[in-house]
Amino acid sequence: MRKARLKDVALLAGVSQGTVSNVFNRPELVREELRERVLAAAKKIGFRGPAPAGRVLRSGRSDLIAVVADASLHYIVNDPFAQKLISGIAEICDEAHIGLTIVSADAERRDGWSIETAIVDGFILFCISEENRLVELARRRGLPFVAVDSGDVPGAGAVDVDDRKAAAEAARHVVGLGHRRVGILSLEVDDGERTGFVDDARFAQIRFTTPRARLLGYRDVFEEAGIPPANVVAYECLNDAPSVAEAIDALFAPGAPHPTAILAMSDTMALAAYAALAHRGLSVPGDVSIVGFDDVAEAERAVPPLTTIRQPVEDKGREAARMLLTGARDHVILPTSLVVRASTAAPPPAVRAPDASAEAGSRVPEPARDA
Amino acid sequence: MRKARLKDVALLAGVSQGTVSNVFNRPELVREELRERVLAAAKKIGFRGPAPAGRVLRSGRSDLIAVVADASLHYIVNDPFAQKLISGIAEICDEAHIGLTIVSADAERRDGWSIETAIVDGFILFCISEENRLVELARRRGLPFVAVDSGDVPGAGAVDVDDRKAAAEAARHVVGLGHRRVGILSLEVDDGERTGFVDDARFAQIRFTTPRARLLGYRDVFEEAGIPPANVVAYECLNDAPSVAEAIDALFAPGAPHPTAILAMSDTMALAAYAALAHRGLSVPGDVSIVGFDDVAEAERAVPPLTTIRQPVEDKGREAARMLLTGARDHVILPTSLVVRASTAAPPPAVRAPDASAEAGSRVPEPARDA
DNA sequence: AGGGTTCCTTGAATCGGTTCACCGACATGG
């Protein structure tokens, strides 16, 4: 016996298909006696209620929204930042009795479950690094979406923080502490998984809005404090430990005075820097101060607890979900704040330059290198 | 202009609907020239490829699998155990290009996105506490499913660990350390969010297989070691901090000698016990030893690092996903191991009973109580 | 020329519901 359909029940109960549909979806429209007859017929042939696939096709609503990110599912699920975002989204989904699915927009994932094939009512785009592609894909699909961390997106909702201001706050903190040489651990500034120093040429071609805004924010402060550009060097890396280790190697290469403070664009990177620094025998914050970004759960538990920029990630998620469900298309900007913990301190005395313009501070004894 | 359909493209290109479908799904079946004519027509009217909803209705496949748990989405997403499980599942989904959705089987969530309405190819049931209901619901829905932590489920896949053996190992560890009075922090043993001591009557009516097996495992060891049942008391609580605090209050009530070791059925509970104990002025492991269960990421980072039973949660996820995708219906049992860290030690000397049967060890000075 | 292949393409059935215009019957009001 094949699976029972609405039509079969109708036949058996001697009513029209539409009536059976009503029994399940709007019972109050059907006289009680008849309703029971239908239910009895349904039970008899093992009909468990209208099949969802049919409903979706007809009604166009799936009651499911997607979080999409430009990474593998496995990465997304394990990224602490994404976790918090999803947590916020989940709260709103609970309230609305809406489902949640994770969509990977990895490389060329066009088959299976992807942005182009997912049966959902809308997307929340989580732009880890690339903003263009995700927005582009979502737009092509023609479903409503809200972009997180992509700056203003015409015609769609967007939620952000003021990255430039937040970054400036981080920079101001280390400058205030007396640091005059700082290394920046930058997120990728463009497609292509490139790693390396961000020089002027590279800076000019930045396409990702988040790293750009933060770089600008840092620079604002250093300029204002009269710190020469040569004292500030940014290295672009991926958001993982090996890549950060590479960056630290570059930033602390022998032959030049090394930074006394590191500004990382994510807590994940900052925490990875702990390890890379320890590996070279450098202590935090004794030798080097570190400021993170995001304030993920691990930041507080780290040793030493990480000074970082807190951004309300769960709020971002909540707000994005809310906008998606209501169809709002605003651009909301959430507040950030500096959380001072124990990973920052004044630079070690020997390294503190007597004067901001004293660039050749290379009498500094080099700490243990390599391993 | 309404949204373009397969049929519209067919009309414009002067071919049949079936051919257009082939152009998108099995291009190799269509002569190149014609294929290009169709593609051109599609582009002209802005047709972006076959709508997924139609495909699913017809083909019956959605390329999406669900993780179901008996809690709110927000809870699931934040539960460290669930996170690891999902992480494992995500890996397999990545390989298979399958999507992942989280389904809450909370209370009476029958509308919106639920077990009865989700459009998926199958379920992975994550039985936090209740096994019956989820299996029941999934069976009613008539889709394939794999149950995690529910014991053997006839007609479906199941993945478990040997909880009894694992629990025994935990108990053996503290007994070996010299402990003779132990408190057990049990997960709920049945529906209804009850908290309280698990006496013989309660024990007799346990319905959830996981806590039952673990309780049995503990008991095996205590019997074998000749520790009188009166020295072992179990308290049933929810998997959260307030509930654990209540349990600790009960276990350390004044007037009786308190346990020197605690066996918790989850790391979440064990870690919550840290706080509750600290609150009473008791140190871990100085005054009280604690053993957790699961070995979540937090366990290692905790202070002191938690001794616990490691179960391969990600493997569970991987295995479950694999089984779901291949349609296997085995009952696989994954191995566990005891991970000894710093939350366990010998009991404080004053408390160590001179003889296993010496129950009235109440000369023990009571440590600071309450706050 | 006839028979057999190969390669495309077509047409139509099907997947399983939702929804809405419309209709019959019965009650109410003037």
Add this chain to the structure above:
DNA sequence: CCATGTCGGTGAACCGATTCAAGGAACCCT
């Protein structure tokens, strides 16, 4: 007695694809 409602139910169009048996054209072989 006729107009007006109201209630409950019917029928059929429609949502947007997939799939497969069958047909036709072109080509090969004998």
